Structure formats: C-alpha cells, structure tokens
Amino acid sequence: MSRELIWVAVVCVAAVLTNFIPGGRVLVLPELFVAFMIYLYWLARPSAELVAAKGEVAAVGPGDDKVHTWPHLVRSEFLCLIFVTLLLIVWSLLVDAPLEEPANPTRTPNPSKAPWYFLGLQEMLVFFDPWHAGVVLPTFIIVGLMAIPYIDINPAGNGYYAFESRKWEILTFFLGFHILWISLIIIGTFLRGPGWNWFWPWEVWDAHKVEAMTNVNLHYLFGIRSEAGAIIFGGVVVLGYFVIGTVAMYVGIVRMKGQEFMQRWGMPRFILTSFLFLNMMSVVIKMVLRHAGNIMYVWQTPWINF
Amino acid sequence: MSKWEETKRQITESQVWQSIFRHGYDDTPGNRVQMVSGNVWLHLHPSKVRRHAIRMRFTWCMGGITFLMFLVTVVTGIYLMFYYRPTAEYAYADMKYLEFDMPFGMFMRNMHRWAAHGMVIAVWLHMFRVFLTGSYKPPREFNWMVGVILLVLTMLLSFTGYLLPWDQLSIWAVTVGSNMARATPLLGYEGPFADWTGANPIYDARAFLFGGGEIGPHTLLRFYILHCIFIPLVASLFMAVHFWRIRRDGFSGPPV
Numbered sequence: 001m002s003r004e005l006i007w008v009a010v011v012c013v014a015a016v017l018t019n020f021i022p023g024g025r026v027l028v029l030p031e032l033f034v035a036f037m038i039y040l041y042w043l044a045r046p047s048a049e050l051v052a053a054k055g056e057v058a059a060v061g062p063g064d065d066k067v068h069t070w071p072h073l074v075r076s077e078f079l080c081l082i083f084v085t086l087l088l089i090v091w092s093l094l095v096d097a098p099l100e101e102p103a104n105p106t107r108t109p110n111p112s113k114a115p116w117y118f119l120g121l122q123e124m125l126v127f128f129d130p131w132h133a134g135v136v137l138p139t140f141i142i143v144g145l146m147a148i149p150y151i152d153i154n155p156a157g158n159g160y161y162a163f164e165s166r167k168w169e170i171l172t173f174f175l176g177f178h179i180l181w182i183s184l185i186i187i188g189t190f191l192r193g194p195g196w197n198w199f200w201p202w203e204v205w206d207a208h209k210v211e212a213m214t215n216v217n218l219h220y221l222f223g224i225r226s227e228a229g230a231i232i233f234g235g236v237v238v239l240g241y242f243v244i245g246t247v248a249m250y251v252g253i254v255r256m257k258g259q260e261f262m263q264r265w266g267m268p269r270f271i272l273t274s275f276l277f278l279n280m281m282s283v284v285i286k287m288v289l290r291h292a293g294n295i296m297y298v299w300q301t302p303w304i305n306f
Numbered sequence: 307m308s309k310w311e312e313t314k315r316q317i318t319e320s321q322v323w324q325s326i327f328r329h330g331y332d333d334t335p336g337n338r339v340q341m342v343s344g345n346v347w348l349h350l351h352p353s354k355v356r357r358h359a360i361r362m363r364f365t366w367c368m369g370g371i372t373f374l375m376f377l378v379t380v381v382t383g384i385y386l387m388f389y390y391r392p393t394a395e396y397a398y399a400d401m402k403y404l405e406f407d408m409p410f411g412m413f414m415r416n417m418h419r420w421a422a423h424g425m426v427i428a429v430w431l432h433m434f435r436v437f438l439t440g441s442y443k444p445p446r447e448f449n450w451m452v453g454v455i456l457l458v459l460t461m462l463l464s465f466t467g468y469l470l471p472w473d474q475l476s477i478w479a480v481t482v483g484s485n486m487a488r489a490t491p492l493l494g495y496e497g498p499f500a501d502w503t504g505a506n507p508i509y510d511a512r513a514f515l516f517g518g519g520e521i522g523p524h525t526l527l528r529f530y531i532l533h534c535i536f537i538p539l540v541a542s543l544f545m546a547v548h549f550w551r552i553r554r555d556g557f558s559g560p561p562v
Binding site for chain 2: 108
C-alpha cells in the first residue's frame with residue numbers, strides 16, 4: 001500500500017507543478033508518463049513465482065492454482081478503484097481543464113494541434129502526405145493490430161510473461177508502440193511550435209522563426225530532373241524496397257527459424273507480416289532520411305507522393 | 307435472545323429480505339461462490355480465478371481502470387449534459403456558466419476531461435500488457451480484435467468530446483484532426499484521385515464527418531450526438547462482448 005501512497009504524493013507534486021509553474025506541463029507530464037512506464041515494467045519483471053506458476057500450468061494442468069474471486073480478486077479490484085478514484089479527484093481539484101476564447105473559425109491559431117493522442121499522426125505529416133500519414137498508415141495500424149493474433153503462431157507465452165521466447169514479437173511491438181507512437185506524441189505535443197517548427201523546451205515559441213527550406217526529393221539528389229525520370233526512379237526505389245525487403249525477410253526468417261517453420265507459418269501470414277512490417281519500417285526510414293538527409297519525397301508523381 | 311437479535315432474525319428471515327438476498331454472509335466456500343455468481347455486477351468474473359494471474363504486478367489492472375474511467379465519464383457526463391446546450395450560440399456560454407456558477411461544475415468538468423484522458427492512456431497500457439503476456443493467443447484471438455475496436459472507439463469518444471466546449475482549442479484541434487479525412491484517397495476532395503469520384507469540399511469524407519463543408523454549428527450537434535449517444539452505445543455493446551469473452555476464456559492467465 002505504501003507504494004500506492006508514494007504515487008499519490010508524486011501525482012500531487014506533478015499536479016501542483018503542472019498548474020502553478022509556467023511551462024510546468026512540458027516539464028512534468030512526459031517525465032511522469034515515463035516514470036509510470038518504468039514502474040509498470042518493474043512490476044512485470046520476471047519473478048520466480050510467475051515462472052513457477054508457468055511450470056505448474058504446463059505440468060499439472062490448468063485450474064490447480066485457483067482461488068475464490070470473492071474475496072481475493074474483488075478485494076484488489078476494490079482497492080485499485082479507490083486508489084485510482086482518489087488520484088483522479090486530487091488531479092481534478094488541482095488542475096483545471098483548459099478553456100480558451102470562444103470558437104472563431106476566422107482566426108487560426110499557430111500552431112493548430114490535434115488532440116494529444118493524435119499528435120503522433122500529425123507529426124507523421126512531416127514525413128508523409130496527408131492521405132498517407134492520416135488515412136493509409138492509421139488504417140494499417142488498426143488492421144495490423146487486429147492481425148496480430150492470426151500472424152503470431154508462437155505457442156509460447158500464452159497468458160504469461162515470456163520475454164525470452166518471444167524476443168522478436170516484443171521488440172517489434174516495442175518499436176511500434178514506444179518508439180513510433182508514444183515518442184512521436186511527445187515530440188508533437190512538447191517540441192513542435194508555430195509553423196510546426198522544432199522548439200526545445202527552453203526555447204521561446206517564435207512565430208517568425210526562419211527555417212531554411214533545404215529539403216529535396218530523392219531523385220533530385222541523384223541528378224534526375226525530368227518528371228518522367230522522377231516517376232520511374234521513385235517507382236523503382238519504392239517497389240525495390242518492398243520486393244527486396246520481402247525477400248530479405250523471407251531469407252532471414254528461414255535462416256533463423258528454418259524451412260519447417262516457414263512451411264507451418266504459411267505464405268499468407270508471411271506476406272501480411274512482411275508488408276505491415278516494411279510499412280512500419282518505412283516510417284522509420286523516412287524519419288531518418290528527413291532528419292539526417294533533408295529528403296522530402298522518395299517517389300514524386302503528379303498524382304501521389306511517397 | 308436479546309430484543310435486538312430477535313428483531314434482526316425477524317428481518318433477515320422475512321420473505322422480503324430473503325427475496326433480495328439469496329445467500330448468507332458467512333465465510334463459507336458456497337457463499338464465496340454465490341457472492342460472485344449471484345450478483346449481476348460481480349458475475350462478470352468467474353467464481354474462481356488463478357492465484358498468480360490476479361496479482362497486480364501481473365495484470366496492472368489497466369482493463370479495469372479503463373472501464374472505471376468510462377464509468378466516471380458516464381456519471382460526470384450526465385451531470386454536464388444537464389447544463390450544456392449543443393448549439394453555437396449557447397455552448398461556450400454554458401461552459402462559463404458551468405465553470406463559475408454551478409456547484410461543483412468546474413470539478414465535474416475536470417473529472418470528465420481527466421478521466422477521458424486517463425481512459426485513453428489506460429486502454430493503451432492495457433493493450434500493451436495484453437501483448438506482453440501473449441493474452442491474444444488462441445482462444446482469445448477474436449477478443450483481441452474486439453479490443454482493438456474498443457481502442458479506436460475510445461479515441462473517437464475522446465475526439466468527439468473535444469469539440470463540445472466550442473472554444474478555440476476545441477474547434478481547431480478537431481479541424482486539424484478531421485482534415486485528414488479530406489485527404490482520403492478517392493473519398494476526400496484533397497486526396498489522390500478525387501476527380502475520379504467527383505469528391506468536392508461539400509461532398510466528401512470530411513463533409514460527412516462535419517455535416518457540411520466547414521466546421522460549424524451542424525458539426526457541434528453531430529459530434530454531440532455521436533459523443534453522448536451513438537459511440538457510448540456502440541462501445542457498450544462491444545464491451546459486453548469483450549467482458550463476456552474474457553470470462554469464458556478463463557479471465558486472466560493461461561486459457562482454460
């Protein structure tokens with residue numbers, strides 16, 4: 001219980017800082033979230049007890065370690081309910097919900113930001129066109145999440161923590177959830193200012209900040225100037241990325257897991273997985289190309305850009 | 307037997323009492339089972355669960371917290387609905403009224419907003435924990451899909467509610483968030499191949515969302531109805547399926 005009280009204290013301090021210190025929101029909220037994440041990881045660290053429980057399930061069969069829901073589960077749910085409600089009440093007493101001037105469709109604020117949970121998508125607009133970042137990629141995220149149970153045929157870790165035997169699955173999910181989704185939200189919320197320019201927390205949000213427009217398209221970098229040349233070049237690069245990426249994944253998986261696994265896994269599962277994975281990696285690649293190499297589009301056409 | 311004991315016996319043995327409470331409170335295995343199976347709310351649980359799988363460090367309790375946050379927003383949301391009119395003339399004034407004149411008005415609004423944000427965070431962490439424990443593996447594949455739908459509905463609930471204060475923050479956040487829709491390939495007027503389908507500013511995916519070519523009073527009413535009636539109803543249906551499936555598949559830990 002003392003651990004929970006420490007969290008109440010931490011949240012109180014965070015609420016006070018958020019409310020009363022200028023820029024406190026930027027200062028406190030990401031750290032609070034990261035600290036909470038670390039706490040959750042720490043909670044889930046593999047323990048002798050859980051490993052033993054896992055062994056027991058395998059050896060003795062399910063149902064042997066069961067306890068009555070009342071009082072064992074109901075009690076901890078009730079305590080959790082009280083604890084979370086308390087946190088919520090404290091936070092609501094200390095931090096007021098924002099209310100700005102009345103809506104005015106003729107006055108666009110700079111920056112205009114989507115609600116924070118969509119800021120990862122808004123941040124992706126830096127790297128992709130709206131149809132891609134705002135429609136295609138979110139669709140892939142939702143479809144990809146739904147597909148997870150059908151493409152993951154590893155029987156290990158069904159209902160218990162198994163970091164060892166599920167390394168690749170967990171690493172991929174970690175990349176998608178923590179690196180891409182959460183950190184893009186943190187960037188979009190706290191590091192993007194007027195004109196969607198990058199501002200560090202200690203910098204003033206200057207609406208007249210001058211950013212040199214040095215981005216070029218990939219084909220330009222390769223000396224291609226004609227439209228037709230750009231279309232063909234970009235098409236070859238993008239198509240090549242998917243073809244070579246798929247082949248490389250195929251070879252890599254066969255090498256790592258063996259031909260037998262690939263047979264069992266099946267072509268439809270492999271194609272779906274590699275397609276979704278390569279799309280996810282394309283976000284990472286375009287982020288690197290933009291931030292490190294000032295590349296705008298890999299494939300520019302009169303109809304769509306990629 | 308004292309007078310008090312006698313009265314107590316008369317009450318607990320009366321037909322009225324026994325029609326309401328069907329079992330005793332003595333700590334017997336039978337009563338423990340009945341406490342759960344005989345209670346409409348608690349019977350969301352099975353009557354027995356795995357010891358190791360109900361530890362806080364195993365479950366993080368994030369699914370339960372998500373549901374708690376949903377219930378908090380329902381209760382505080384009903385309070386807010388008493389004082390809020392979803393029209394462009396009144397919406398903002400009602401927010402001010404709520405803030406300065408209503409008893410606990412500001413507090414209720416704060417609770418509503420922070421619980422909504424808490425729900426978004428909790429549902430993400432719930433998904434993350436379910437992934438880490440591999441709790442989407444057979445036979446729980448379909449329930450994971452239902453969970454993904456609920457995740458999307460949670461964000462849509464939060465997003466539609468974002469517009470309702472009708473201040474600068476809300477209309478511009480919703481404008482930016484919805485502008486994606488006008489870039490939908492084929493269906494949005496700024497998206498690729500819009501000229502093939504004839505999508506235009508007043509007849510495309512974003513106009514469908516807004517109820518018109520631009521964000522305005524019609525959007526406010528539309529989002530209000532989506533936020534207060536449509537999405538909560540749909541989400542409740544999916545929650546019913548989600549919870550029922552969890553119970554059928556052994557609640558927590560390796561499947562039965």
